[in-house]
Amino acid sequence: MIGIDWGTTAFRAYRLDPRGGVLDRIEREGGILTVPPGGFPAALREAIGPWLAEGERRVLLCGMVGSRQGWQEAPYLPCPAGPAEIAAAVVPLPFEGAACRLVPGLTTRDAAGVPDVMRGEETKLLGLLAALPPGAAALACLPGTHSKWARLEGGRIAGFATQMTGETRAVLLQHSILGRLAGPGPGSDTAFRRGVRRAGEPGGLLHHLFGTRALGLAGELAAAETASYLSGLLIGHELHAVLAEGQPAGPIHLAGSEALCHAYALAFAEHGLAHRRHAEDIVARGLALIAEMIAWP
Amino acid sequence: MIGIDWGTTAFRAYRLDPRGGVLDRIEREGGILTVPPGGFPAALREAIGPWLAEGERRVLLCGMVGSRQGWQEAPYLPCPAGPAEIAAAVVPLPFEGAACRLVPGLTTRDAAGVPDVMRGEETKLLGLLAALPPGAAALACLPGTHSKWARLEGGRIAGFATQMTGETRAVLLQHSILGRLAGPGPGSDTAFRRGVRRAGEPGGLLHHLFGTRALGLAGELAAAETASYLSGLLIGHELHAVLAEGQPAGPIHLAGSEALCHAYALAFAEHGLAHRRHAEDIVARGLALIAEMIAWP
Numbered sequence: 001m002i003g004i005d006w007g008t009t010a011f012r013a014y015r016l017d018p019r020g021g022v023l024d025r026i027e028r029e030g031g032i033l034t035v036p037p038g039g040f041p042a043a044l045r046e047a048i049g050p051w052l053a054e055g056e057r058r059v060l061l062c063g064m065v066g067s068r069q070g071w072q073e074a075p076y077l078p079c080p081a082g083p084a085e086i087a088a089a090v091v092p093l094p095f096e097g098a099a100c101r102l103v104p105g106l107t108t109r110d111a112a113g114v115p116d117v118m119r120g121e122e123t124k125l126l127g128l129l130a131a132l133p134p135g136a137a138a139l140a141c142l143p144g145t146h147s148k149w150a151r152l153e154g155g156r157i158a159g160f161a162t163q164m165t166g167e168t169r170a171v172l173l174q175h176s177i178l179g180r181l182a183g184p185g186p187g188s189d190t191a192f193r194r195g196v197r198r199a200g201e202p203g204g205l206l207h208h209l210f211g212t213r214a215l216g217l218a219g220e221l222a223a224a225e226t227a228s229y230l231s232g233l234l235i236g237h238e239l240h241a242v243l244a245e246g247q248p249a250g251p252i253h254l255a256g257s258e259a260l261c262h263a264y265a266l267a268f269a270e271h272g273l274a275h276r277r278h279a280e281d282i283v284a285r286g287l288a289l290i291a292e293m294i295a296w297p
Numbered sequence: 298m299i300g301i302d303w304g305t306t307a308f309r310a311y312r313l314d315p316r317g318g319v320l321d322r323i324e325r326e327g328g329i330l331t332v333p334p335g336g337f338p339a340a341l342r343e344a345i346g347p348w349l350a351e352g353e354r355r356v357l358l359c360g361m362v363g364s365r366q367g368w369q370e371a372p373y374l375p376c377p378a379g380p381a382e383i384a385a386a387v388v389p390l391p392f393e394g395a396a397c398r399l400v401p402g403l404t405t406r407d408a409a410g411v412p413d414v415m416r417g418e419e420t421k422l423l424g425l426l427a428a429l430p431p432g433a434a435a436l437a438c439l440p441g442t443h444s445k446w447a448r449l450e451g452g453r454i455a456g457f458a459t460q461m462t463g464e465t466r467a468v469l470l471q472h473s474i475l476g477r478l479a480g481p482g483p484g485s486d487t488a489f490r491r492g493v494r495r496a497g498e499p500g501g502l503l504h505h506l507f508g509t510r511a512l513g514l515a516g517e518l519a520a521a522e523t524a525s526y527l528s529g530l531l532i533g534h535e536l537h538a539v540l541a542e543g544q545p546a547g548p549i550h551l552a553g554s555e556a557l558c559h560a561y562a563l564a565f566a567e568h569g570l571a572h573r574r575h576a577e578d579i580v581a582r583g584l585a586l587i588a589e590m591i592a593w594p
Contacts (some may be wrong), residue, residue, distance in 0.1 A: 107515070110499075115508070168506065172465070201411075202542060203407060204535065204538025206460040207458050213414075214412045237503060
C-alpha cells in the first residue's frame with residue numbers, strides 16, 4: 001500500500017509492506033498550498049505514478065490534504081479515538097486506478113469547553129501508540145508550528161491541546177522588533193536554557209518577550225543568541241502551561257524534527273522531566289495501522 | 298517654549314505657555330523612521346519654523362528621537378527618577394537659533410534582574426504624576442505597541458514593566474494563521490470580554506492563541522469578532538501577569554488613545570478594578586514640567 005502525509009508545506013509518501021515496513025519513500029516540497037484548485041488527483045498521480053505502475057492499488061492519505069483548503073474536507077472526529085474509530089471514518093476520494101482514502105482529523109474540548117483540532121498528528125499518534133505497551137497511559141508531545149500535546153489512554157487518543165509555539169516564534173522573528181535585534185549565528189543551547197528558565201519567572205510571556213529586546217539593548221544578550229533565547233522563552237512557557245495541568249506520570253513521548261526534539265529535550269531536562277524519543281516517521285506506521293483496519297474494495 | 302514628542306511613527310509638537318498650557322499643536326506622521334541620516338535639524342526646523350520665527354527659543358524633545366535610531370542617543374537614566382533627576386540628565390542638541398534639549402529614557406530591573414527600558418513614556422508619566430496628590434503612590438498603565446506599567450512613588454517613577462501586547466497582536470493579525478481567519482468588522486466589546494475571560498482559564502497564552510483558530514473552525518467565533526477576541530486574550534494575559542505581582546491599592550491611572558483606553562477599561566471592569574482616565578496629551582504637561590527645572594541658557 002501507499003501511505004501519504006500531505007501537509008501545508010510538505011509532501012511525504014511511503015511505499016509500505018503489509019507489516020508497516022517502509023520499502024521506499026518520497027519527500028518533497030509541494031504542500032497543499034502549491035496545488036491549484038482541482039489539481040490534487042493530477043499532483044498525486046505525478047508523485048506516485050511509478051508505484052501505481054508497479055501494481056499498488058491502495059492509497060491512504062492524512063494531513064491538511066483533508067482540510068477545507070485541501071483535496072476534500074474530512075470532518076473532524078471527536079476524541080477519544082483509536083485506530084478502529086479512525087479507520088471507520090476514512091473518507092473515499094475519487095481517483096482512477098487505485099482505492100484512495102482520507103484519514104479524518106480529530107477534535108477535542110478542554111476543561112473550559114473550548115475546541116481544539118489536529119490533522120495529520122492523529123496518524124503520528126497512532127504510530128507512536130503502537131510502540132507503547134498495549135493500553136498504557138502516556139503523554140505525547142509533537143512539537144512543530146502548532147505543537148500538539150496528547151493524552152494516550154487504553155490504546156486511543158483521549159484528548160489533546162495545541163500550543164501555537166512555532167508559528168508565534170516565526171512571526172516574532174520575521175516581523176517584530178525582536179527580529180531586527182536577532183543576528184545570524186548557530187543555535188546556542190546556553191541561550192535556549194536561559195530562555196527556558198526565564199519563562200519560570202514572574203511577569204508573563206508578553207513581558208518576557210519585551211525583555212528579550214531590553215537585554216539586547218543593555219548588551220546582556222548577544223544578537224546571535226536572540227533566536228535561541230526566544231525559542232527557550234516560548235517553549236518554556238508552553239511547558240509551564242502543560243505542567244500546570246499536572247506532572248506527567250511517566251516519560252514524555254516526543255516525536256518531531258531533529259532540531260525541535262533537541263530543543264524540547266533541553267527544556268524537559270531543565271524541568272527534570274524524563275522523555276523518550278520516537279522516530280520522525282511514525283506517521284508511516286500509523287498509516288499502515290489504519291490501513292489494516294479499513295475494508296478495502 | 299516648544300515641547301516635542303518624536304516617536305517611531307509620529308511627530309507631535311506643542312507650543313506651551315510657562316504654566317504648561319497648550320497654545321498650539323502640530324500632529325503629523327513623520328516619525329523618526331522617515332528622517333534621513335543627518336536630517337533631524339532640517340526636519341525639526343521645517344516643522345516648527347513658524348514658532349521659532351515668532352520668538353520661541355527653547356525646545357525640549359522626548360521619545361525615540363533620543364534612541365540609537367534617532368537624532369542622538371540619550372543614555373537611559375536608572376529608576377527611581379523624578380523631574381529633578383530627568384531634568385539634570387537632558388542632553389543638549391546642536392540646533393541653530395534655539396536651545397534644544399533631549400529628555401533621556403529610563404531603565405529599570407525587575408525582581409529577577411532583567412532590564413527594561415522606556416523612551417517618551419517617562420515624560421507622560423511625569424505629566425500624569427502632576428495630576429496626582431503630591432507624593433501619592435499609584436499604578437499607571439500606558440497602553441500601546443509596548444504597554445508600560447509604572448509604579449509611581451514619592452513624586453518619582455519607582456519602576457516599570459513593559460508588556461509587548463500591541464506589537465504581538467499586530468504581527469499575529471498581519472502574519473499568522475489567526476489573521477487569515479479574521480474578517481473585517483467593527484470592534485466587538487462582547488468578543489473582547491470573552492477573550493479577557495478566556496485568559497483566566499488554564500492552558501497558557503500559546504494554547505489560547507490556537508484556540509482562537511479552533512473556535513473559528515468550529516463556527517463558535519465569527520470572523521468579524523476574531524480581532525476583538527484576540528485583543529481581549531492578549532490584554533487579559535497582560536493584566537493577569539500584572540495582577541500576579543499584587544493587587545493595586547487604588548485606581549489604575551490610564552492614559553493612551555481612545556480605542557486602547559476603552560479596551561483596557563473593559564478589561565479592568567472584568568476584574569473589578571477601578572481606574573482613572575487621563576488626557577492623552579499629558580506628554581505636553583510632562584515636557585513643561587521638565588523644562589521648568591532645566592537651566593536654560
